[in-house]
Amino acid sequence: MAVQQTAGFPKYIAFFANSVLETAIWTFAELAIADHLAAANEPQTADEIAKKQGWNSEYLYRVLRAVVDADIVSEIESSQTMEPEKTNRFQLTEDGHFLTSNHPSKARYFILWESSPLARTTLFYLPQLVCEGPSKPNGFQRATNNDLFFNFIEKEENKNIAHNFNETMTSMSTHSSQFIVKSVDFGRFNTIVDIGGNFGVLLASIMEKYSTIKQGICFDLASVVQSVEANNEFEKRNIPKERYQYLAGDMFDAQTIPQADAYIMKHIIHDWDDDQAINILKSIGTAANGKPITIFIIDVVVLPRNEENKLTNQTAHVLDIHMMLLLHAKERTQNQMVHLCEQTGFRFKQLYRTETPYSIIEAVLN
DSSP: OOOOOOSSHHHHHHHHHHHHHHHHHHHHHHTTHHHHHHHHSSOEEHHHHHHHHTOOHHHHHHHHHHHHTTTSEEEEOOSOOSOHHHHOEEEEOTTGGGGSTTOTTOHHHHHHHHTSHHHHHHHTTHHHHHHHOTTSOOHHHHHTTSOOHHHHTTSGGGHHHHHHHHHHHHHHHHHHHHHHHTTSOGGGOSEEEEETOTTOHHHHHHHHHOTTOOEEEEEEOHHHHHTOGGGOHHHHTTOOGGGEEEEEOOTTOGGGSOOOSEEEEESSGGGSOHHHHHHHHHHHHHHHTTOOEEEEEEEOOBOOSSGGGHHHHHHHHHHHHHHHHHHSOOOOBHHHHHHHHHHTTOEEEEEEEOSSSOEEEEEEEO
C-alpha cells in the first residue's frame, strides 16, 4: 500500500513519499524486474537478480524494499540483517504480475509512459502555463524543443516512446472496455467506426458482444494501422475478417472518414482544445453526407461535486492537468460537452455513467 494522505504537515510529507515511490515503481518497470522474478519460478534475492544482469545488488534491494510498500512484491525476510540483499528473497504479488511484459493488461507500458522522465519533465512547466496561458508552448513542447506531441511520436527516433504510448492506450481500453460495452446498447447499429481506435480493443469488445453488428471499422493514423499485424484485437476474439477492417485516415479530413451508423471517440475529444474538437465533430458530420448518425464521446467527464462523484472527479481533475500540459487540451463537464455538440449540429441525447471514471456522451445528427 502506498503512503496514505493525512492531515496537516504530514499530508505534504505523504505527497513527497508517493512521488518517490512512483519513481521506484517506474524503475521496477523500466528494468523489467517483474519479468526476471517471473522467469525464476521461485523467490529471488536482490543479489541473485543483480549478478545475472550486472547491476548493483544493494541499490536493487533498496528499490525492491520500497516497492513492497506498493504491494507489487513481497519480501521474505531472513534473520541476517547486515546484507539483506544477499539473504532476503522477493516474489511477485498478484498485482506485481501485472508488470510483466506479456501481461494482457499492458500495465508495464502504462507505467513506462505515464511515469517516464519525459512525461514527468512535462509536469514541471505547469507554473509557466498558468502564468502564460494557451497562447504559449505547452509543457510537452517546452520539454522537447517545441515538438508537438503527435508529431513527436511519429518520428522514427521516438518509436520506443510511441510503442509505450500506444500500449498505454491499449492498457486503458483493456481495463475499461468491459464496463463501456455493458453500459450502452451498441447492437442497434449495423456499422460502427472507432475514431482513433488504435489496435481495436474497444471496438473488438463491442463486436464480440453484438454479433448483429455487420461491420466494425477501426480508424486511425497510417502509422498505427501499419503496426497492427501483431496486435489485431479482432483476431484475438475470433471475429471473422469480413466483419471488421482497419482503415488509415485523418479525423480532420472528412473525405477519409468512412460512412457508418455510429462513431465512437474514446480518449479523442479530450486531446484537443474546443476549436479542434469542433473541427473533428464537423468532419464526422460531413462524412455522414446527410445520413442520420449517432456519436459516442467517451471521456472522463467532470461531474457535479458531491461525495458520490468524488473519486471520479479526482481522476478527472488530475487527467485535466495532464492534458493541459501535454496538448493544451482538457477534460470537460457535461455542459461543455453538450455545447460542443450543439456547435456542430449534434443533439445531446444522454450521458451514461460506467463503473469506471469514464462517462459516455451520446448525441445524434438527424
